[in-house]
Amino acid sequence: xxxxALPAGDGRAPLxxxxxxxxxxxxxxxxxxxxxxxxxxxxxxxxRMRIAELNGCVVCRExxxxxxxxxxxxxxxxxxxxxxAQRHRYSAPEVLAIEFAERFVAGAxxxxxxxxxxxxxxxxxxxxxxxxxxxxxxxxxxRVNAVLDLSTSCPVRLAPPTPVAP
Numbered sequence: 318x319x320x321x322a323l324p325a326g327d328g329r330a331p332l333x334x335x336x337x338x339x340x341x342x343x344x345x346x347x348x349x350x351x352x353x354x355x356x357x358x359x360x361x362x363x364x365r366m367r368i369a370e371l372n373g374c375v376v377c378r379e380x381x382x383x384x385x386x387x388x389x390x391x392x393x394x395x396x397x398x399x400x401x402a403q404r405h406r407y408s409a410p411e412v413l414a415i416e417f418a419e420r421f422v423a424g425a426x427x428x429x430x431x432x433x434x435x436x437x438x439x440x441x442x443x444x445x446x447x448x449x450x451x452x453x454x455x456x457x458x459x460r461v462n463a464v465l466d467l468s469t470s471c472p473v474r475l476a477p478p479t480p481v482a483p
Contacts, residue, residue, distance in 0.1 A: 319466070320464070320465045320466045321335075321465060323335070329344070332465075332467065343458070346454065347454060347458060350447075350450055350451050350454045353447050353451075355441075355443050355444055355446075355447040356414075356444055356447050356448060356451070357410070358382055358388045358390075359388055359389065359390060359394070359407075359408070359411055360408075360410050360411050360414045360444075360448075361414070361448075361451060362382055362388075362390065362394070362395075363394075363398055363407060363411040363412075363414045363415050363418075364414035364415060364417060364418040364448060364451065364452060364455075365377070365380075365418075365451070365455050366378070366395050366398045366399075367398050367399060367414075367415045367418035367419060368418045368421070368422060368452060368455040368456055368459065369455065369459055370398065370399045371399075371418070371419065371422045372422065372455070372456060372459040372460055372463055373459075373463040374459035374460070374462045374463045375462070375463075376459075376462055376467075377455065377459040377462065381395070393406075394406075398415055409439055410439055410440065413435060413436060413439045413440065414448060416432070417436065417448055417452065418452055418455075420432065421449070421452040421453075421456065422456060
């Protein structure tokens with residue numbers, strides 16, 4: 318049963334027809350976060366997938382980065398993110414991003430001093446800011462999809478950001 322009545326149409330357009338002033342703002346925020354090239358693709362995808370699993374967003378769980386193989390990723394990469402027994406398959410920054418995602422979903426109190434020490438040792442301040450804002454995007458927009466049951470099973474592909482030259 319539909320949670321709310323949406324106008325006919327594809328993608329996000331019907332939702333934003335209900336409240337037009339939110340569509341461009343939400344899309345702009347989402348695009349700015351997605352295009353930020355500070356985090357390595359695998360680190361960002363590990364955190365994004367873990368939030369998707371915890372958040373219950375079907376579309377988010379089914380979304381993949383374009384050209385996974387070029388980034389050293391496959392379906393096993395995505396499948397193992399939530400399994401602590403598989404963490405050995407991920408790099409130290411990827412594991413840190415997965416743990417960050419789990420704590421982000423749990424709330425601010427889940428971030429203790431010992432974890433912050435590990436974060437500071439493993440990620441740059443810029444990476445921490447981007448990971449935090451990205452986690453906010455993934456949690457918030459995924460939750461919109463999950464709560465309103467906007468999930469439709471379709472293959473979404475994310476174009477990874479173009480790395481900025483140092």
